[in-house]
Amino acid sequence: GENVEQHPSTLSVQEGDSAVIKCTYSDSASNYFPWYKQELGKGPQLIIDIRSNVGEKKDQRIAVTLNKTAKHFSLHITETQPEDSAVYFCAANQGGKLIFGQGTELSVKP
Amino acid sequence: GAGVSQTPSNKVTEKGKYVELRCDPISGHTALYWYRQSLGQGPEFLIYFQGTGAADDSGLPNDRFFAVRPEGSVSTLKIQRTERGDSAVYLCASSANGGFFYAEQFFGPGTRLTVL
Numbered sequence: 001g002e003n004v005e006q007h008p009s010t011l012s013v014q015e016g017d018s019a020v021i022k023c024t025y026s027d028s029a030s031n032y033f034p035w036y037k038q039e040l041g042k043g044p045q046l047i048i049d050i051r052s053n054v055g056e057k058k059d060q061r062i063a064v065t066l067n068k069t070a071k072h073f074s075l076h077i078t079e080t081q082p083e084d085s086a087v088y089f090c091a092a093n094q095g096g097k098l099i100f101g102q103g104t105e106l107s108v109k110p
Numbered sequence: 111g112a113g114v115s116q117t118p119s120n121k122v123t124e125k126g127k128y129v130e131l132r133c134d135p136i137s138g139h140t141a142l143y144w145y146r147q148s149l150g151q152g153p154e155f156l157i158y159f160q161g162t163g164a165a166d167d168s169g170l171p172n173d174r175f176f177a178v179r180p181e182g183s184v185s186t187l188k189i190q191r192t193e194r195g196d197s198a199v200y201l202c203a204s205s206a207n208g209g210f211f212y213a214e215q216f217f218g219p220g221t222r223l224t225v226l
Contacts, residue, residue, distance in 0.1 A: 006152075034214070043114070043201055043217035044153065089152050096141065097166060098215060100152030 002027040002094040006101025013080050014109055021104045023090035024072040030092040030099075033066060033073050038087045038103075047088075048075070080108045112136070114218035116202050122224045123192055131187045131221045135204030141165075142185050143203040143215060144177055153201055159185060192225045199223070 003026040013019050025033075031052035036044035050057045050064045050073065057064050061080075066073040077084055085108045091098040115134045123129050135142050141160050145153035155169040159179045170176075174192075179185040189196055199220040205213035 004152075036217075041219075043203075043219045045217070046214055049214065091152075095166060096158050096160070096213075097143065097155040097169070098145075098153075099155065103150070103152050 002030055002092055002099040004090060004092050004099050004101045006090050006104060008104060009102065010105045010107070012107045012109065015080060015082060017080055019075075019077045019080055019084070019106055019108075021075045021088055021090070021106075022072060023074070023092075023101050024070075025092040025099075026071065027092070027094060028068075028071065030094060032093040033064070034091050034098070035064060035075050036089045036091065036100075038089065044089060077106075080106075082108050082110050084108050114202055114204055114216055116200075116218040116221050118221060119219065120222045120224075122226065124226050125192060125194060127192050127225075129189050129192060129223065131189075131200050131223070133185045133187070133202030133204075133218060135183065135185070135202070136216055139204035139206055139216075140182070141205045141207065141213065142179055143205075144185070144187050145201040145203065147199045147201055147220070149198075156187070189223075192223075194225050197223055197225045 006023045034049035037047045038044045061078045063076040087103045090101040117132045143158045144156040147153045157167040157177050162182045174190045177187045201220045203215040203217045205215045207213050
């Protein structure tokens with residue numbers, strides 16, 4: 001089955017800096033890769049996703065890149081703000097279900 | 111419009127008891143998913159419904175866990191003879207069309223289950 005590895009587990013940046021979170025997956029049949037943001041006590045919220053026929057997608061300060069050959073994808077957040085502080089999860093689909101990474105706790109210091 | 115709702119938000123029970131957790135998906139969403147999230151971990155898939163039928167229940171850990179969706183809308187996750195290891199946040203998600211692998215899954219706030 002699919003296995004998703006996520007790094008780093010914690011990330012601390014200064015406000016205004018960029019943050020990068022990386023994930024690898026094992027199943028070449030996966031074709032959908034969403035990223036979720038989870039704040040304390042809340043459910044995960046989708047922030048951006050990418051499909052396997054696209055190499056890069058951008059939405060304002062957030063971008064995701066996908067390398068199908070290497071089976072890895074990354075989340076890039078530019079001009080970080082304190083409200084970006086949360087736990088971020090990558091995921092890959094296996095059939096209709098999602099397989100999640102272990103999460104990255106991002107802390108943005110003012 | 112209303113998002114995915116889950117009740118109760120918190121449930122404390124004793125070892126060996128039976129619990130039911132409820133999920134109300136976004137209106138019109140045909141696919142419904144249950145995940146379990148342990149502290150410091152990512153959500154772990156349990157079961158997925160397409161309409162009334164379970165399309166994939168490969169994530170249910172054992173036969174103490176069961177879920178239903180009798181009318182293709184609300185779903186109930188049932189746990190028999192609860193164990194301390196069942197303590198976790200149980201998340202529900204729904205999507206407009208689970209048949210398409212790209213369908214965005216919208217998550218509810220979760221039910222925090224604590225087994226004493």
